[in-house]
Amino acid sequence: MDEPVETDLVNPGRRRVLAGMLTAYTASLIPWALAAPVANPSEGVFLALSAILVGEKALDAALGNRLHPALVTASPRFDADAQALLTLIDSQHIDPAKLQATLDASRSPLAALPRTIMRAWCLGFVDDGDTVQCLAYEDALDAVFVSDVLKPPTYAYGPYGSWSKPPATKGNGDA
Amino acid sequence: MSTPTSADVVVIGSGICGALAACRLAQQGLSVLILEAGPRIDRGRIVAAFRNSTRRGDWMSPYPFSPWAPQPEYKPRDNGYLVQAGPYPYPAEYIRVVGGTTWHWAAQAWRLVPNDVRIKSLYDVGVDWPITYDELDAWYQEAEEILGVAGADNTGSPRKHPFPMQPVAEPWSMRRFRERLAPAYAVVANTVARNSRSYDGRPACVGNNSCQPICPVNAQYLGINAVDSAEAAGAKVVPNAVVYRIEADAKGRIAAVHYYDPDKQSHRVTGKEFILAANGIESPKLLLLSATDKYPNGLANRSGMVGRNLMDHPSSSLTFYADEELWLGRGPQSPSSINTMRDGAFRAQHAAYRLDFTNISQVNAVTEDLIREGVYGPAFKQQLRWRAARQCNVKNVLEVLPHPENRITLSSEKDALGIPKPEAHYSIDEYTRRGADVSHNDFAKIAQLMGGTGLRYSLDGQFANNQHITGTLGMGNDPTKFVTDGFGRSHDHENLFCCGTGVMPTAATMNSTLTAVALALRTVEHMHPRQATTKESVARAAAETSA
């Protein structure tokens, strides 16, 4: 299997691996990435792309460490496709809100990738069919984004009757 | 430890009805053996399995599948156990484990309304029950005290004695429905076997919002609680005992049942009396399987009605965004409903229904929608929060009428042990569809009163199934028209009794479990009447427990 590392773009050190490969456009979407420590370049690409897709400037590195190897195992092309998609967004300055429509309109072979990544971060699910697995529940982003007001199902909301009060949200879900 | 091969009473099925029947008989000193096709399971492990599940909307997903005791599953694909003969699909779900399907019920524990048992006389549809609502009242009360039922008084079901518990605290979302739909609609607390305070050693609800597929804290009564009580009273449970034949003797009495263990070794168990409590599909399947030369149509089937008059509650629904933040998902899943359409002269024309509001967290559904729609970037979180706060849903719970052609038969396909699979023949008639149409006017009005936008009706003519498997062993006085008599006893075999939702002659508009439990308690009382003192002491014990 080819290792699709863009050696010309990436600082081989553990830090700032992305600094050299992002334009000001993508960097503006994910300012954290310029300084984020990553294990290897492909993980850096994954995290950068993930941050653009889920719209967060900081991502849970521990969860990223669980998702990335599983995504690669599920699809040997994952890293190459992720690199290609990031390059596409970078070069065409694609607004994430219009990404799916853009990919669909051009019948891009990368059209399925955003959903794969979103599904991993936001639902915790990686792969399909008999090999599908759940790698996140409590720290999947769908739970995290509402964690100021809801507990994931099976977790108690609170003592009996506490749910009768109006929901008090912090508005950011970063509780 | 050797497995008993004989008992005073042999109970087939360890669900809530079979286990409570067994418990009551064991308390009276009878030896009782419960045969359960599936394995024992552990609550905590189901909770953990659900958190690891990749199908969060599939209440079957955390439950184990046992090849020797197959259960119908439809996700990720139909496992083909319940064969669909059509014309309309009947994708019933049930769990074959010790404790049965109430492991993942939402604990709605409704009584009928009085006219439900007289719809033939009053509206010239369906059939009348062989018993009156008044007769049922005491059995409902006893069932409610065992299960620990909390409820409101204004649901259309009269009662002589108060509920054991106050209604469960109203979630904020339901309060807003109640306030905004008044006075056009009265939104009331559901009648539920869910603790609004500690009851019988089980805690009050803490709002896990996972009543389905599993209450993690034992705040709602489950069949497994009944099994625990039965075992404490001395009943023996044999798990992984797949009954495949009921044996009648020359006089027509049931003499024994035969079961396979997972290795397909056959075992024979004798008894004096037999209770068939294997749900509305497996029970008739078993009677049909037990055909002999003398009983070519199966046991208990002189009427030819075994497996017929299959009913359930189809639902259509409306999903929309309210104009305020409701945040469904705080508190229990099924807290409130509208009960004003459960009875009326209209029943001559169309199905009665309840309107049921869900309080299930919308986060998972909304997330899947957003990913499907390709919403990425900062809009994702923004949309997720906006929709999860406002998305809500109302559904109808429609009555279906008994039709003999809606039925369970034996399929030519066989399961892993070589036992024929059940086959469902089902359709939804115009009576029920008209009821759905009428209820859609309510949907629209409710959405309007809630400032609803983004209205999404379920697809026209398509109904979700509610897993309230009813009919198939219907009670009635005429042995040529009904499988069981007014006490659930087989017309054809004097020592064979049926407990469960199957004996209900009609389905009415409420979740069927409480009625089935009440009828089961009445059946065992008929089998072995308690001394008055015993009955009093049981009532007193219940009162003390709840004091």
Add this chain to the structure above:
Amino acid sequence: MSRGPRAAGILLAALVALAATQAVAATGPAPASSSAEVQRGHYLAVAGDCEACHTAPGGKPLAGGLPIATPVGPIFSTNITPSKQDGIGDYSLQQFSDAVRKGVRGDGKHLYPAMPYTAYAQLTDADVRAMYAYFMHGVQPVDSRPTQTHLPFPFNIRLSMAAWNLLFLDDKPFKPDPGQSVEWNRGAYLARGLTHCSTCHTPRNFMMAEKPSHALAGASLGTWFAPNITPDPESGIGNWTQQDIVDYLKTGSAPGKGQAAGPMAEAVDHSLRHLSDADLSAIAVYLKSIPARHDSNDTRAADAWGKPYADFAGLRGKALPKDPDQMTGPQLYDAYCATCHQDRGQGSFDGGLPPLFHNTATGHRNTDNLVMVMLDGIAWRTDGSGVHMPGFAQELSDQQIATLGNYLTQHFGNPAAMVTVDQVRTLRAGGASANLVLLVRVLMAIVLVIVIAIIVAIVRMIARRRHRTTSQPAP
């Protein structure tokens, strides 16, 4: 959870009780009392938690009959209703006072100190009078005799208690300390007397008497452990505010500190939560003033350990092992605890379902209470709130409780605190009290008491003889 463990703990700690009081000869009718006095007596009886031991499960209040399991057979509490035939209806004020404060029942025979008369000895005459008024006029007489207790020899020798009392009973009523505030004195009076904190929280010497040098420094009751409640900041509750203590006594919970479980939950449920805020405040003032007892093994307050923690990597996407005993700590936590205490042990939004870090439940070096609460849960009986935490004795094996307990202390509590399978097995079986070792200890103590009684008698005899000798006029 029954009152058994608490009662048994008190009992074992105080030798063996034989509280089979029998009605004694009439000594005249009880004097008339004002309803205010009866009411005050009721309050005091609640503070003294008489009902806890003197009411059988499902039985009539104060009619006795609570079976208390001991290594030498069950002991049944007595009927202390004013029934003349079966209770204390014929007791005079003096007889009542002697039973409560001196451990001498109406017929002159000695009670064993399962009845905490060593604490009740602090009661003032006025309070004893009020309690007497309540028991005579505020309690419904119940004409039923609870099961009588029959203990084998030598446990039936009541006289040995006289010697024990001589050595260990300070039978003088509470004397206010003029150097302290009124509130402090009230707190001291209640804590040392009626609420008998020391009965559980003060360790015992080899004769099973409380060690004054270690007052309230913590003691095991066989199953549950009554922790150090002196103001030491590491070993005790020195870092609790006055309000923390009041909250705890009133509600069974001091948020961010700990929750009452086991016998303490019973004490709060039956007794302490009924006390006035002023009295609870006074007890708190007193507890904060007593000498701190430090154990050098304690480096941090029990409620100051731990932080949010989760091991999602070890959970998600991993199937559970078939063998439940092979489940890991995170898996057990996920399956049985996280539901209420939440994914990272952080508790519910409002803390009503408590966090497991910064919680004495996981922070004590002694893990008996942690094991006990996992087995038995917490249930309140009298206020209708019932189950506060379900127990898992049915669901979880000894191995599972041990694995889980160690996970809890490791991440949420004191990492040095360990739970062993043997410990769980012992506690599940009813604690050390069920051990033969303890039986031997109790037996030895009894024998010792008898020996000492004999020695005392001899010494007295010699002294008397000497006195006689010395007082004889010189020839």
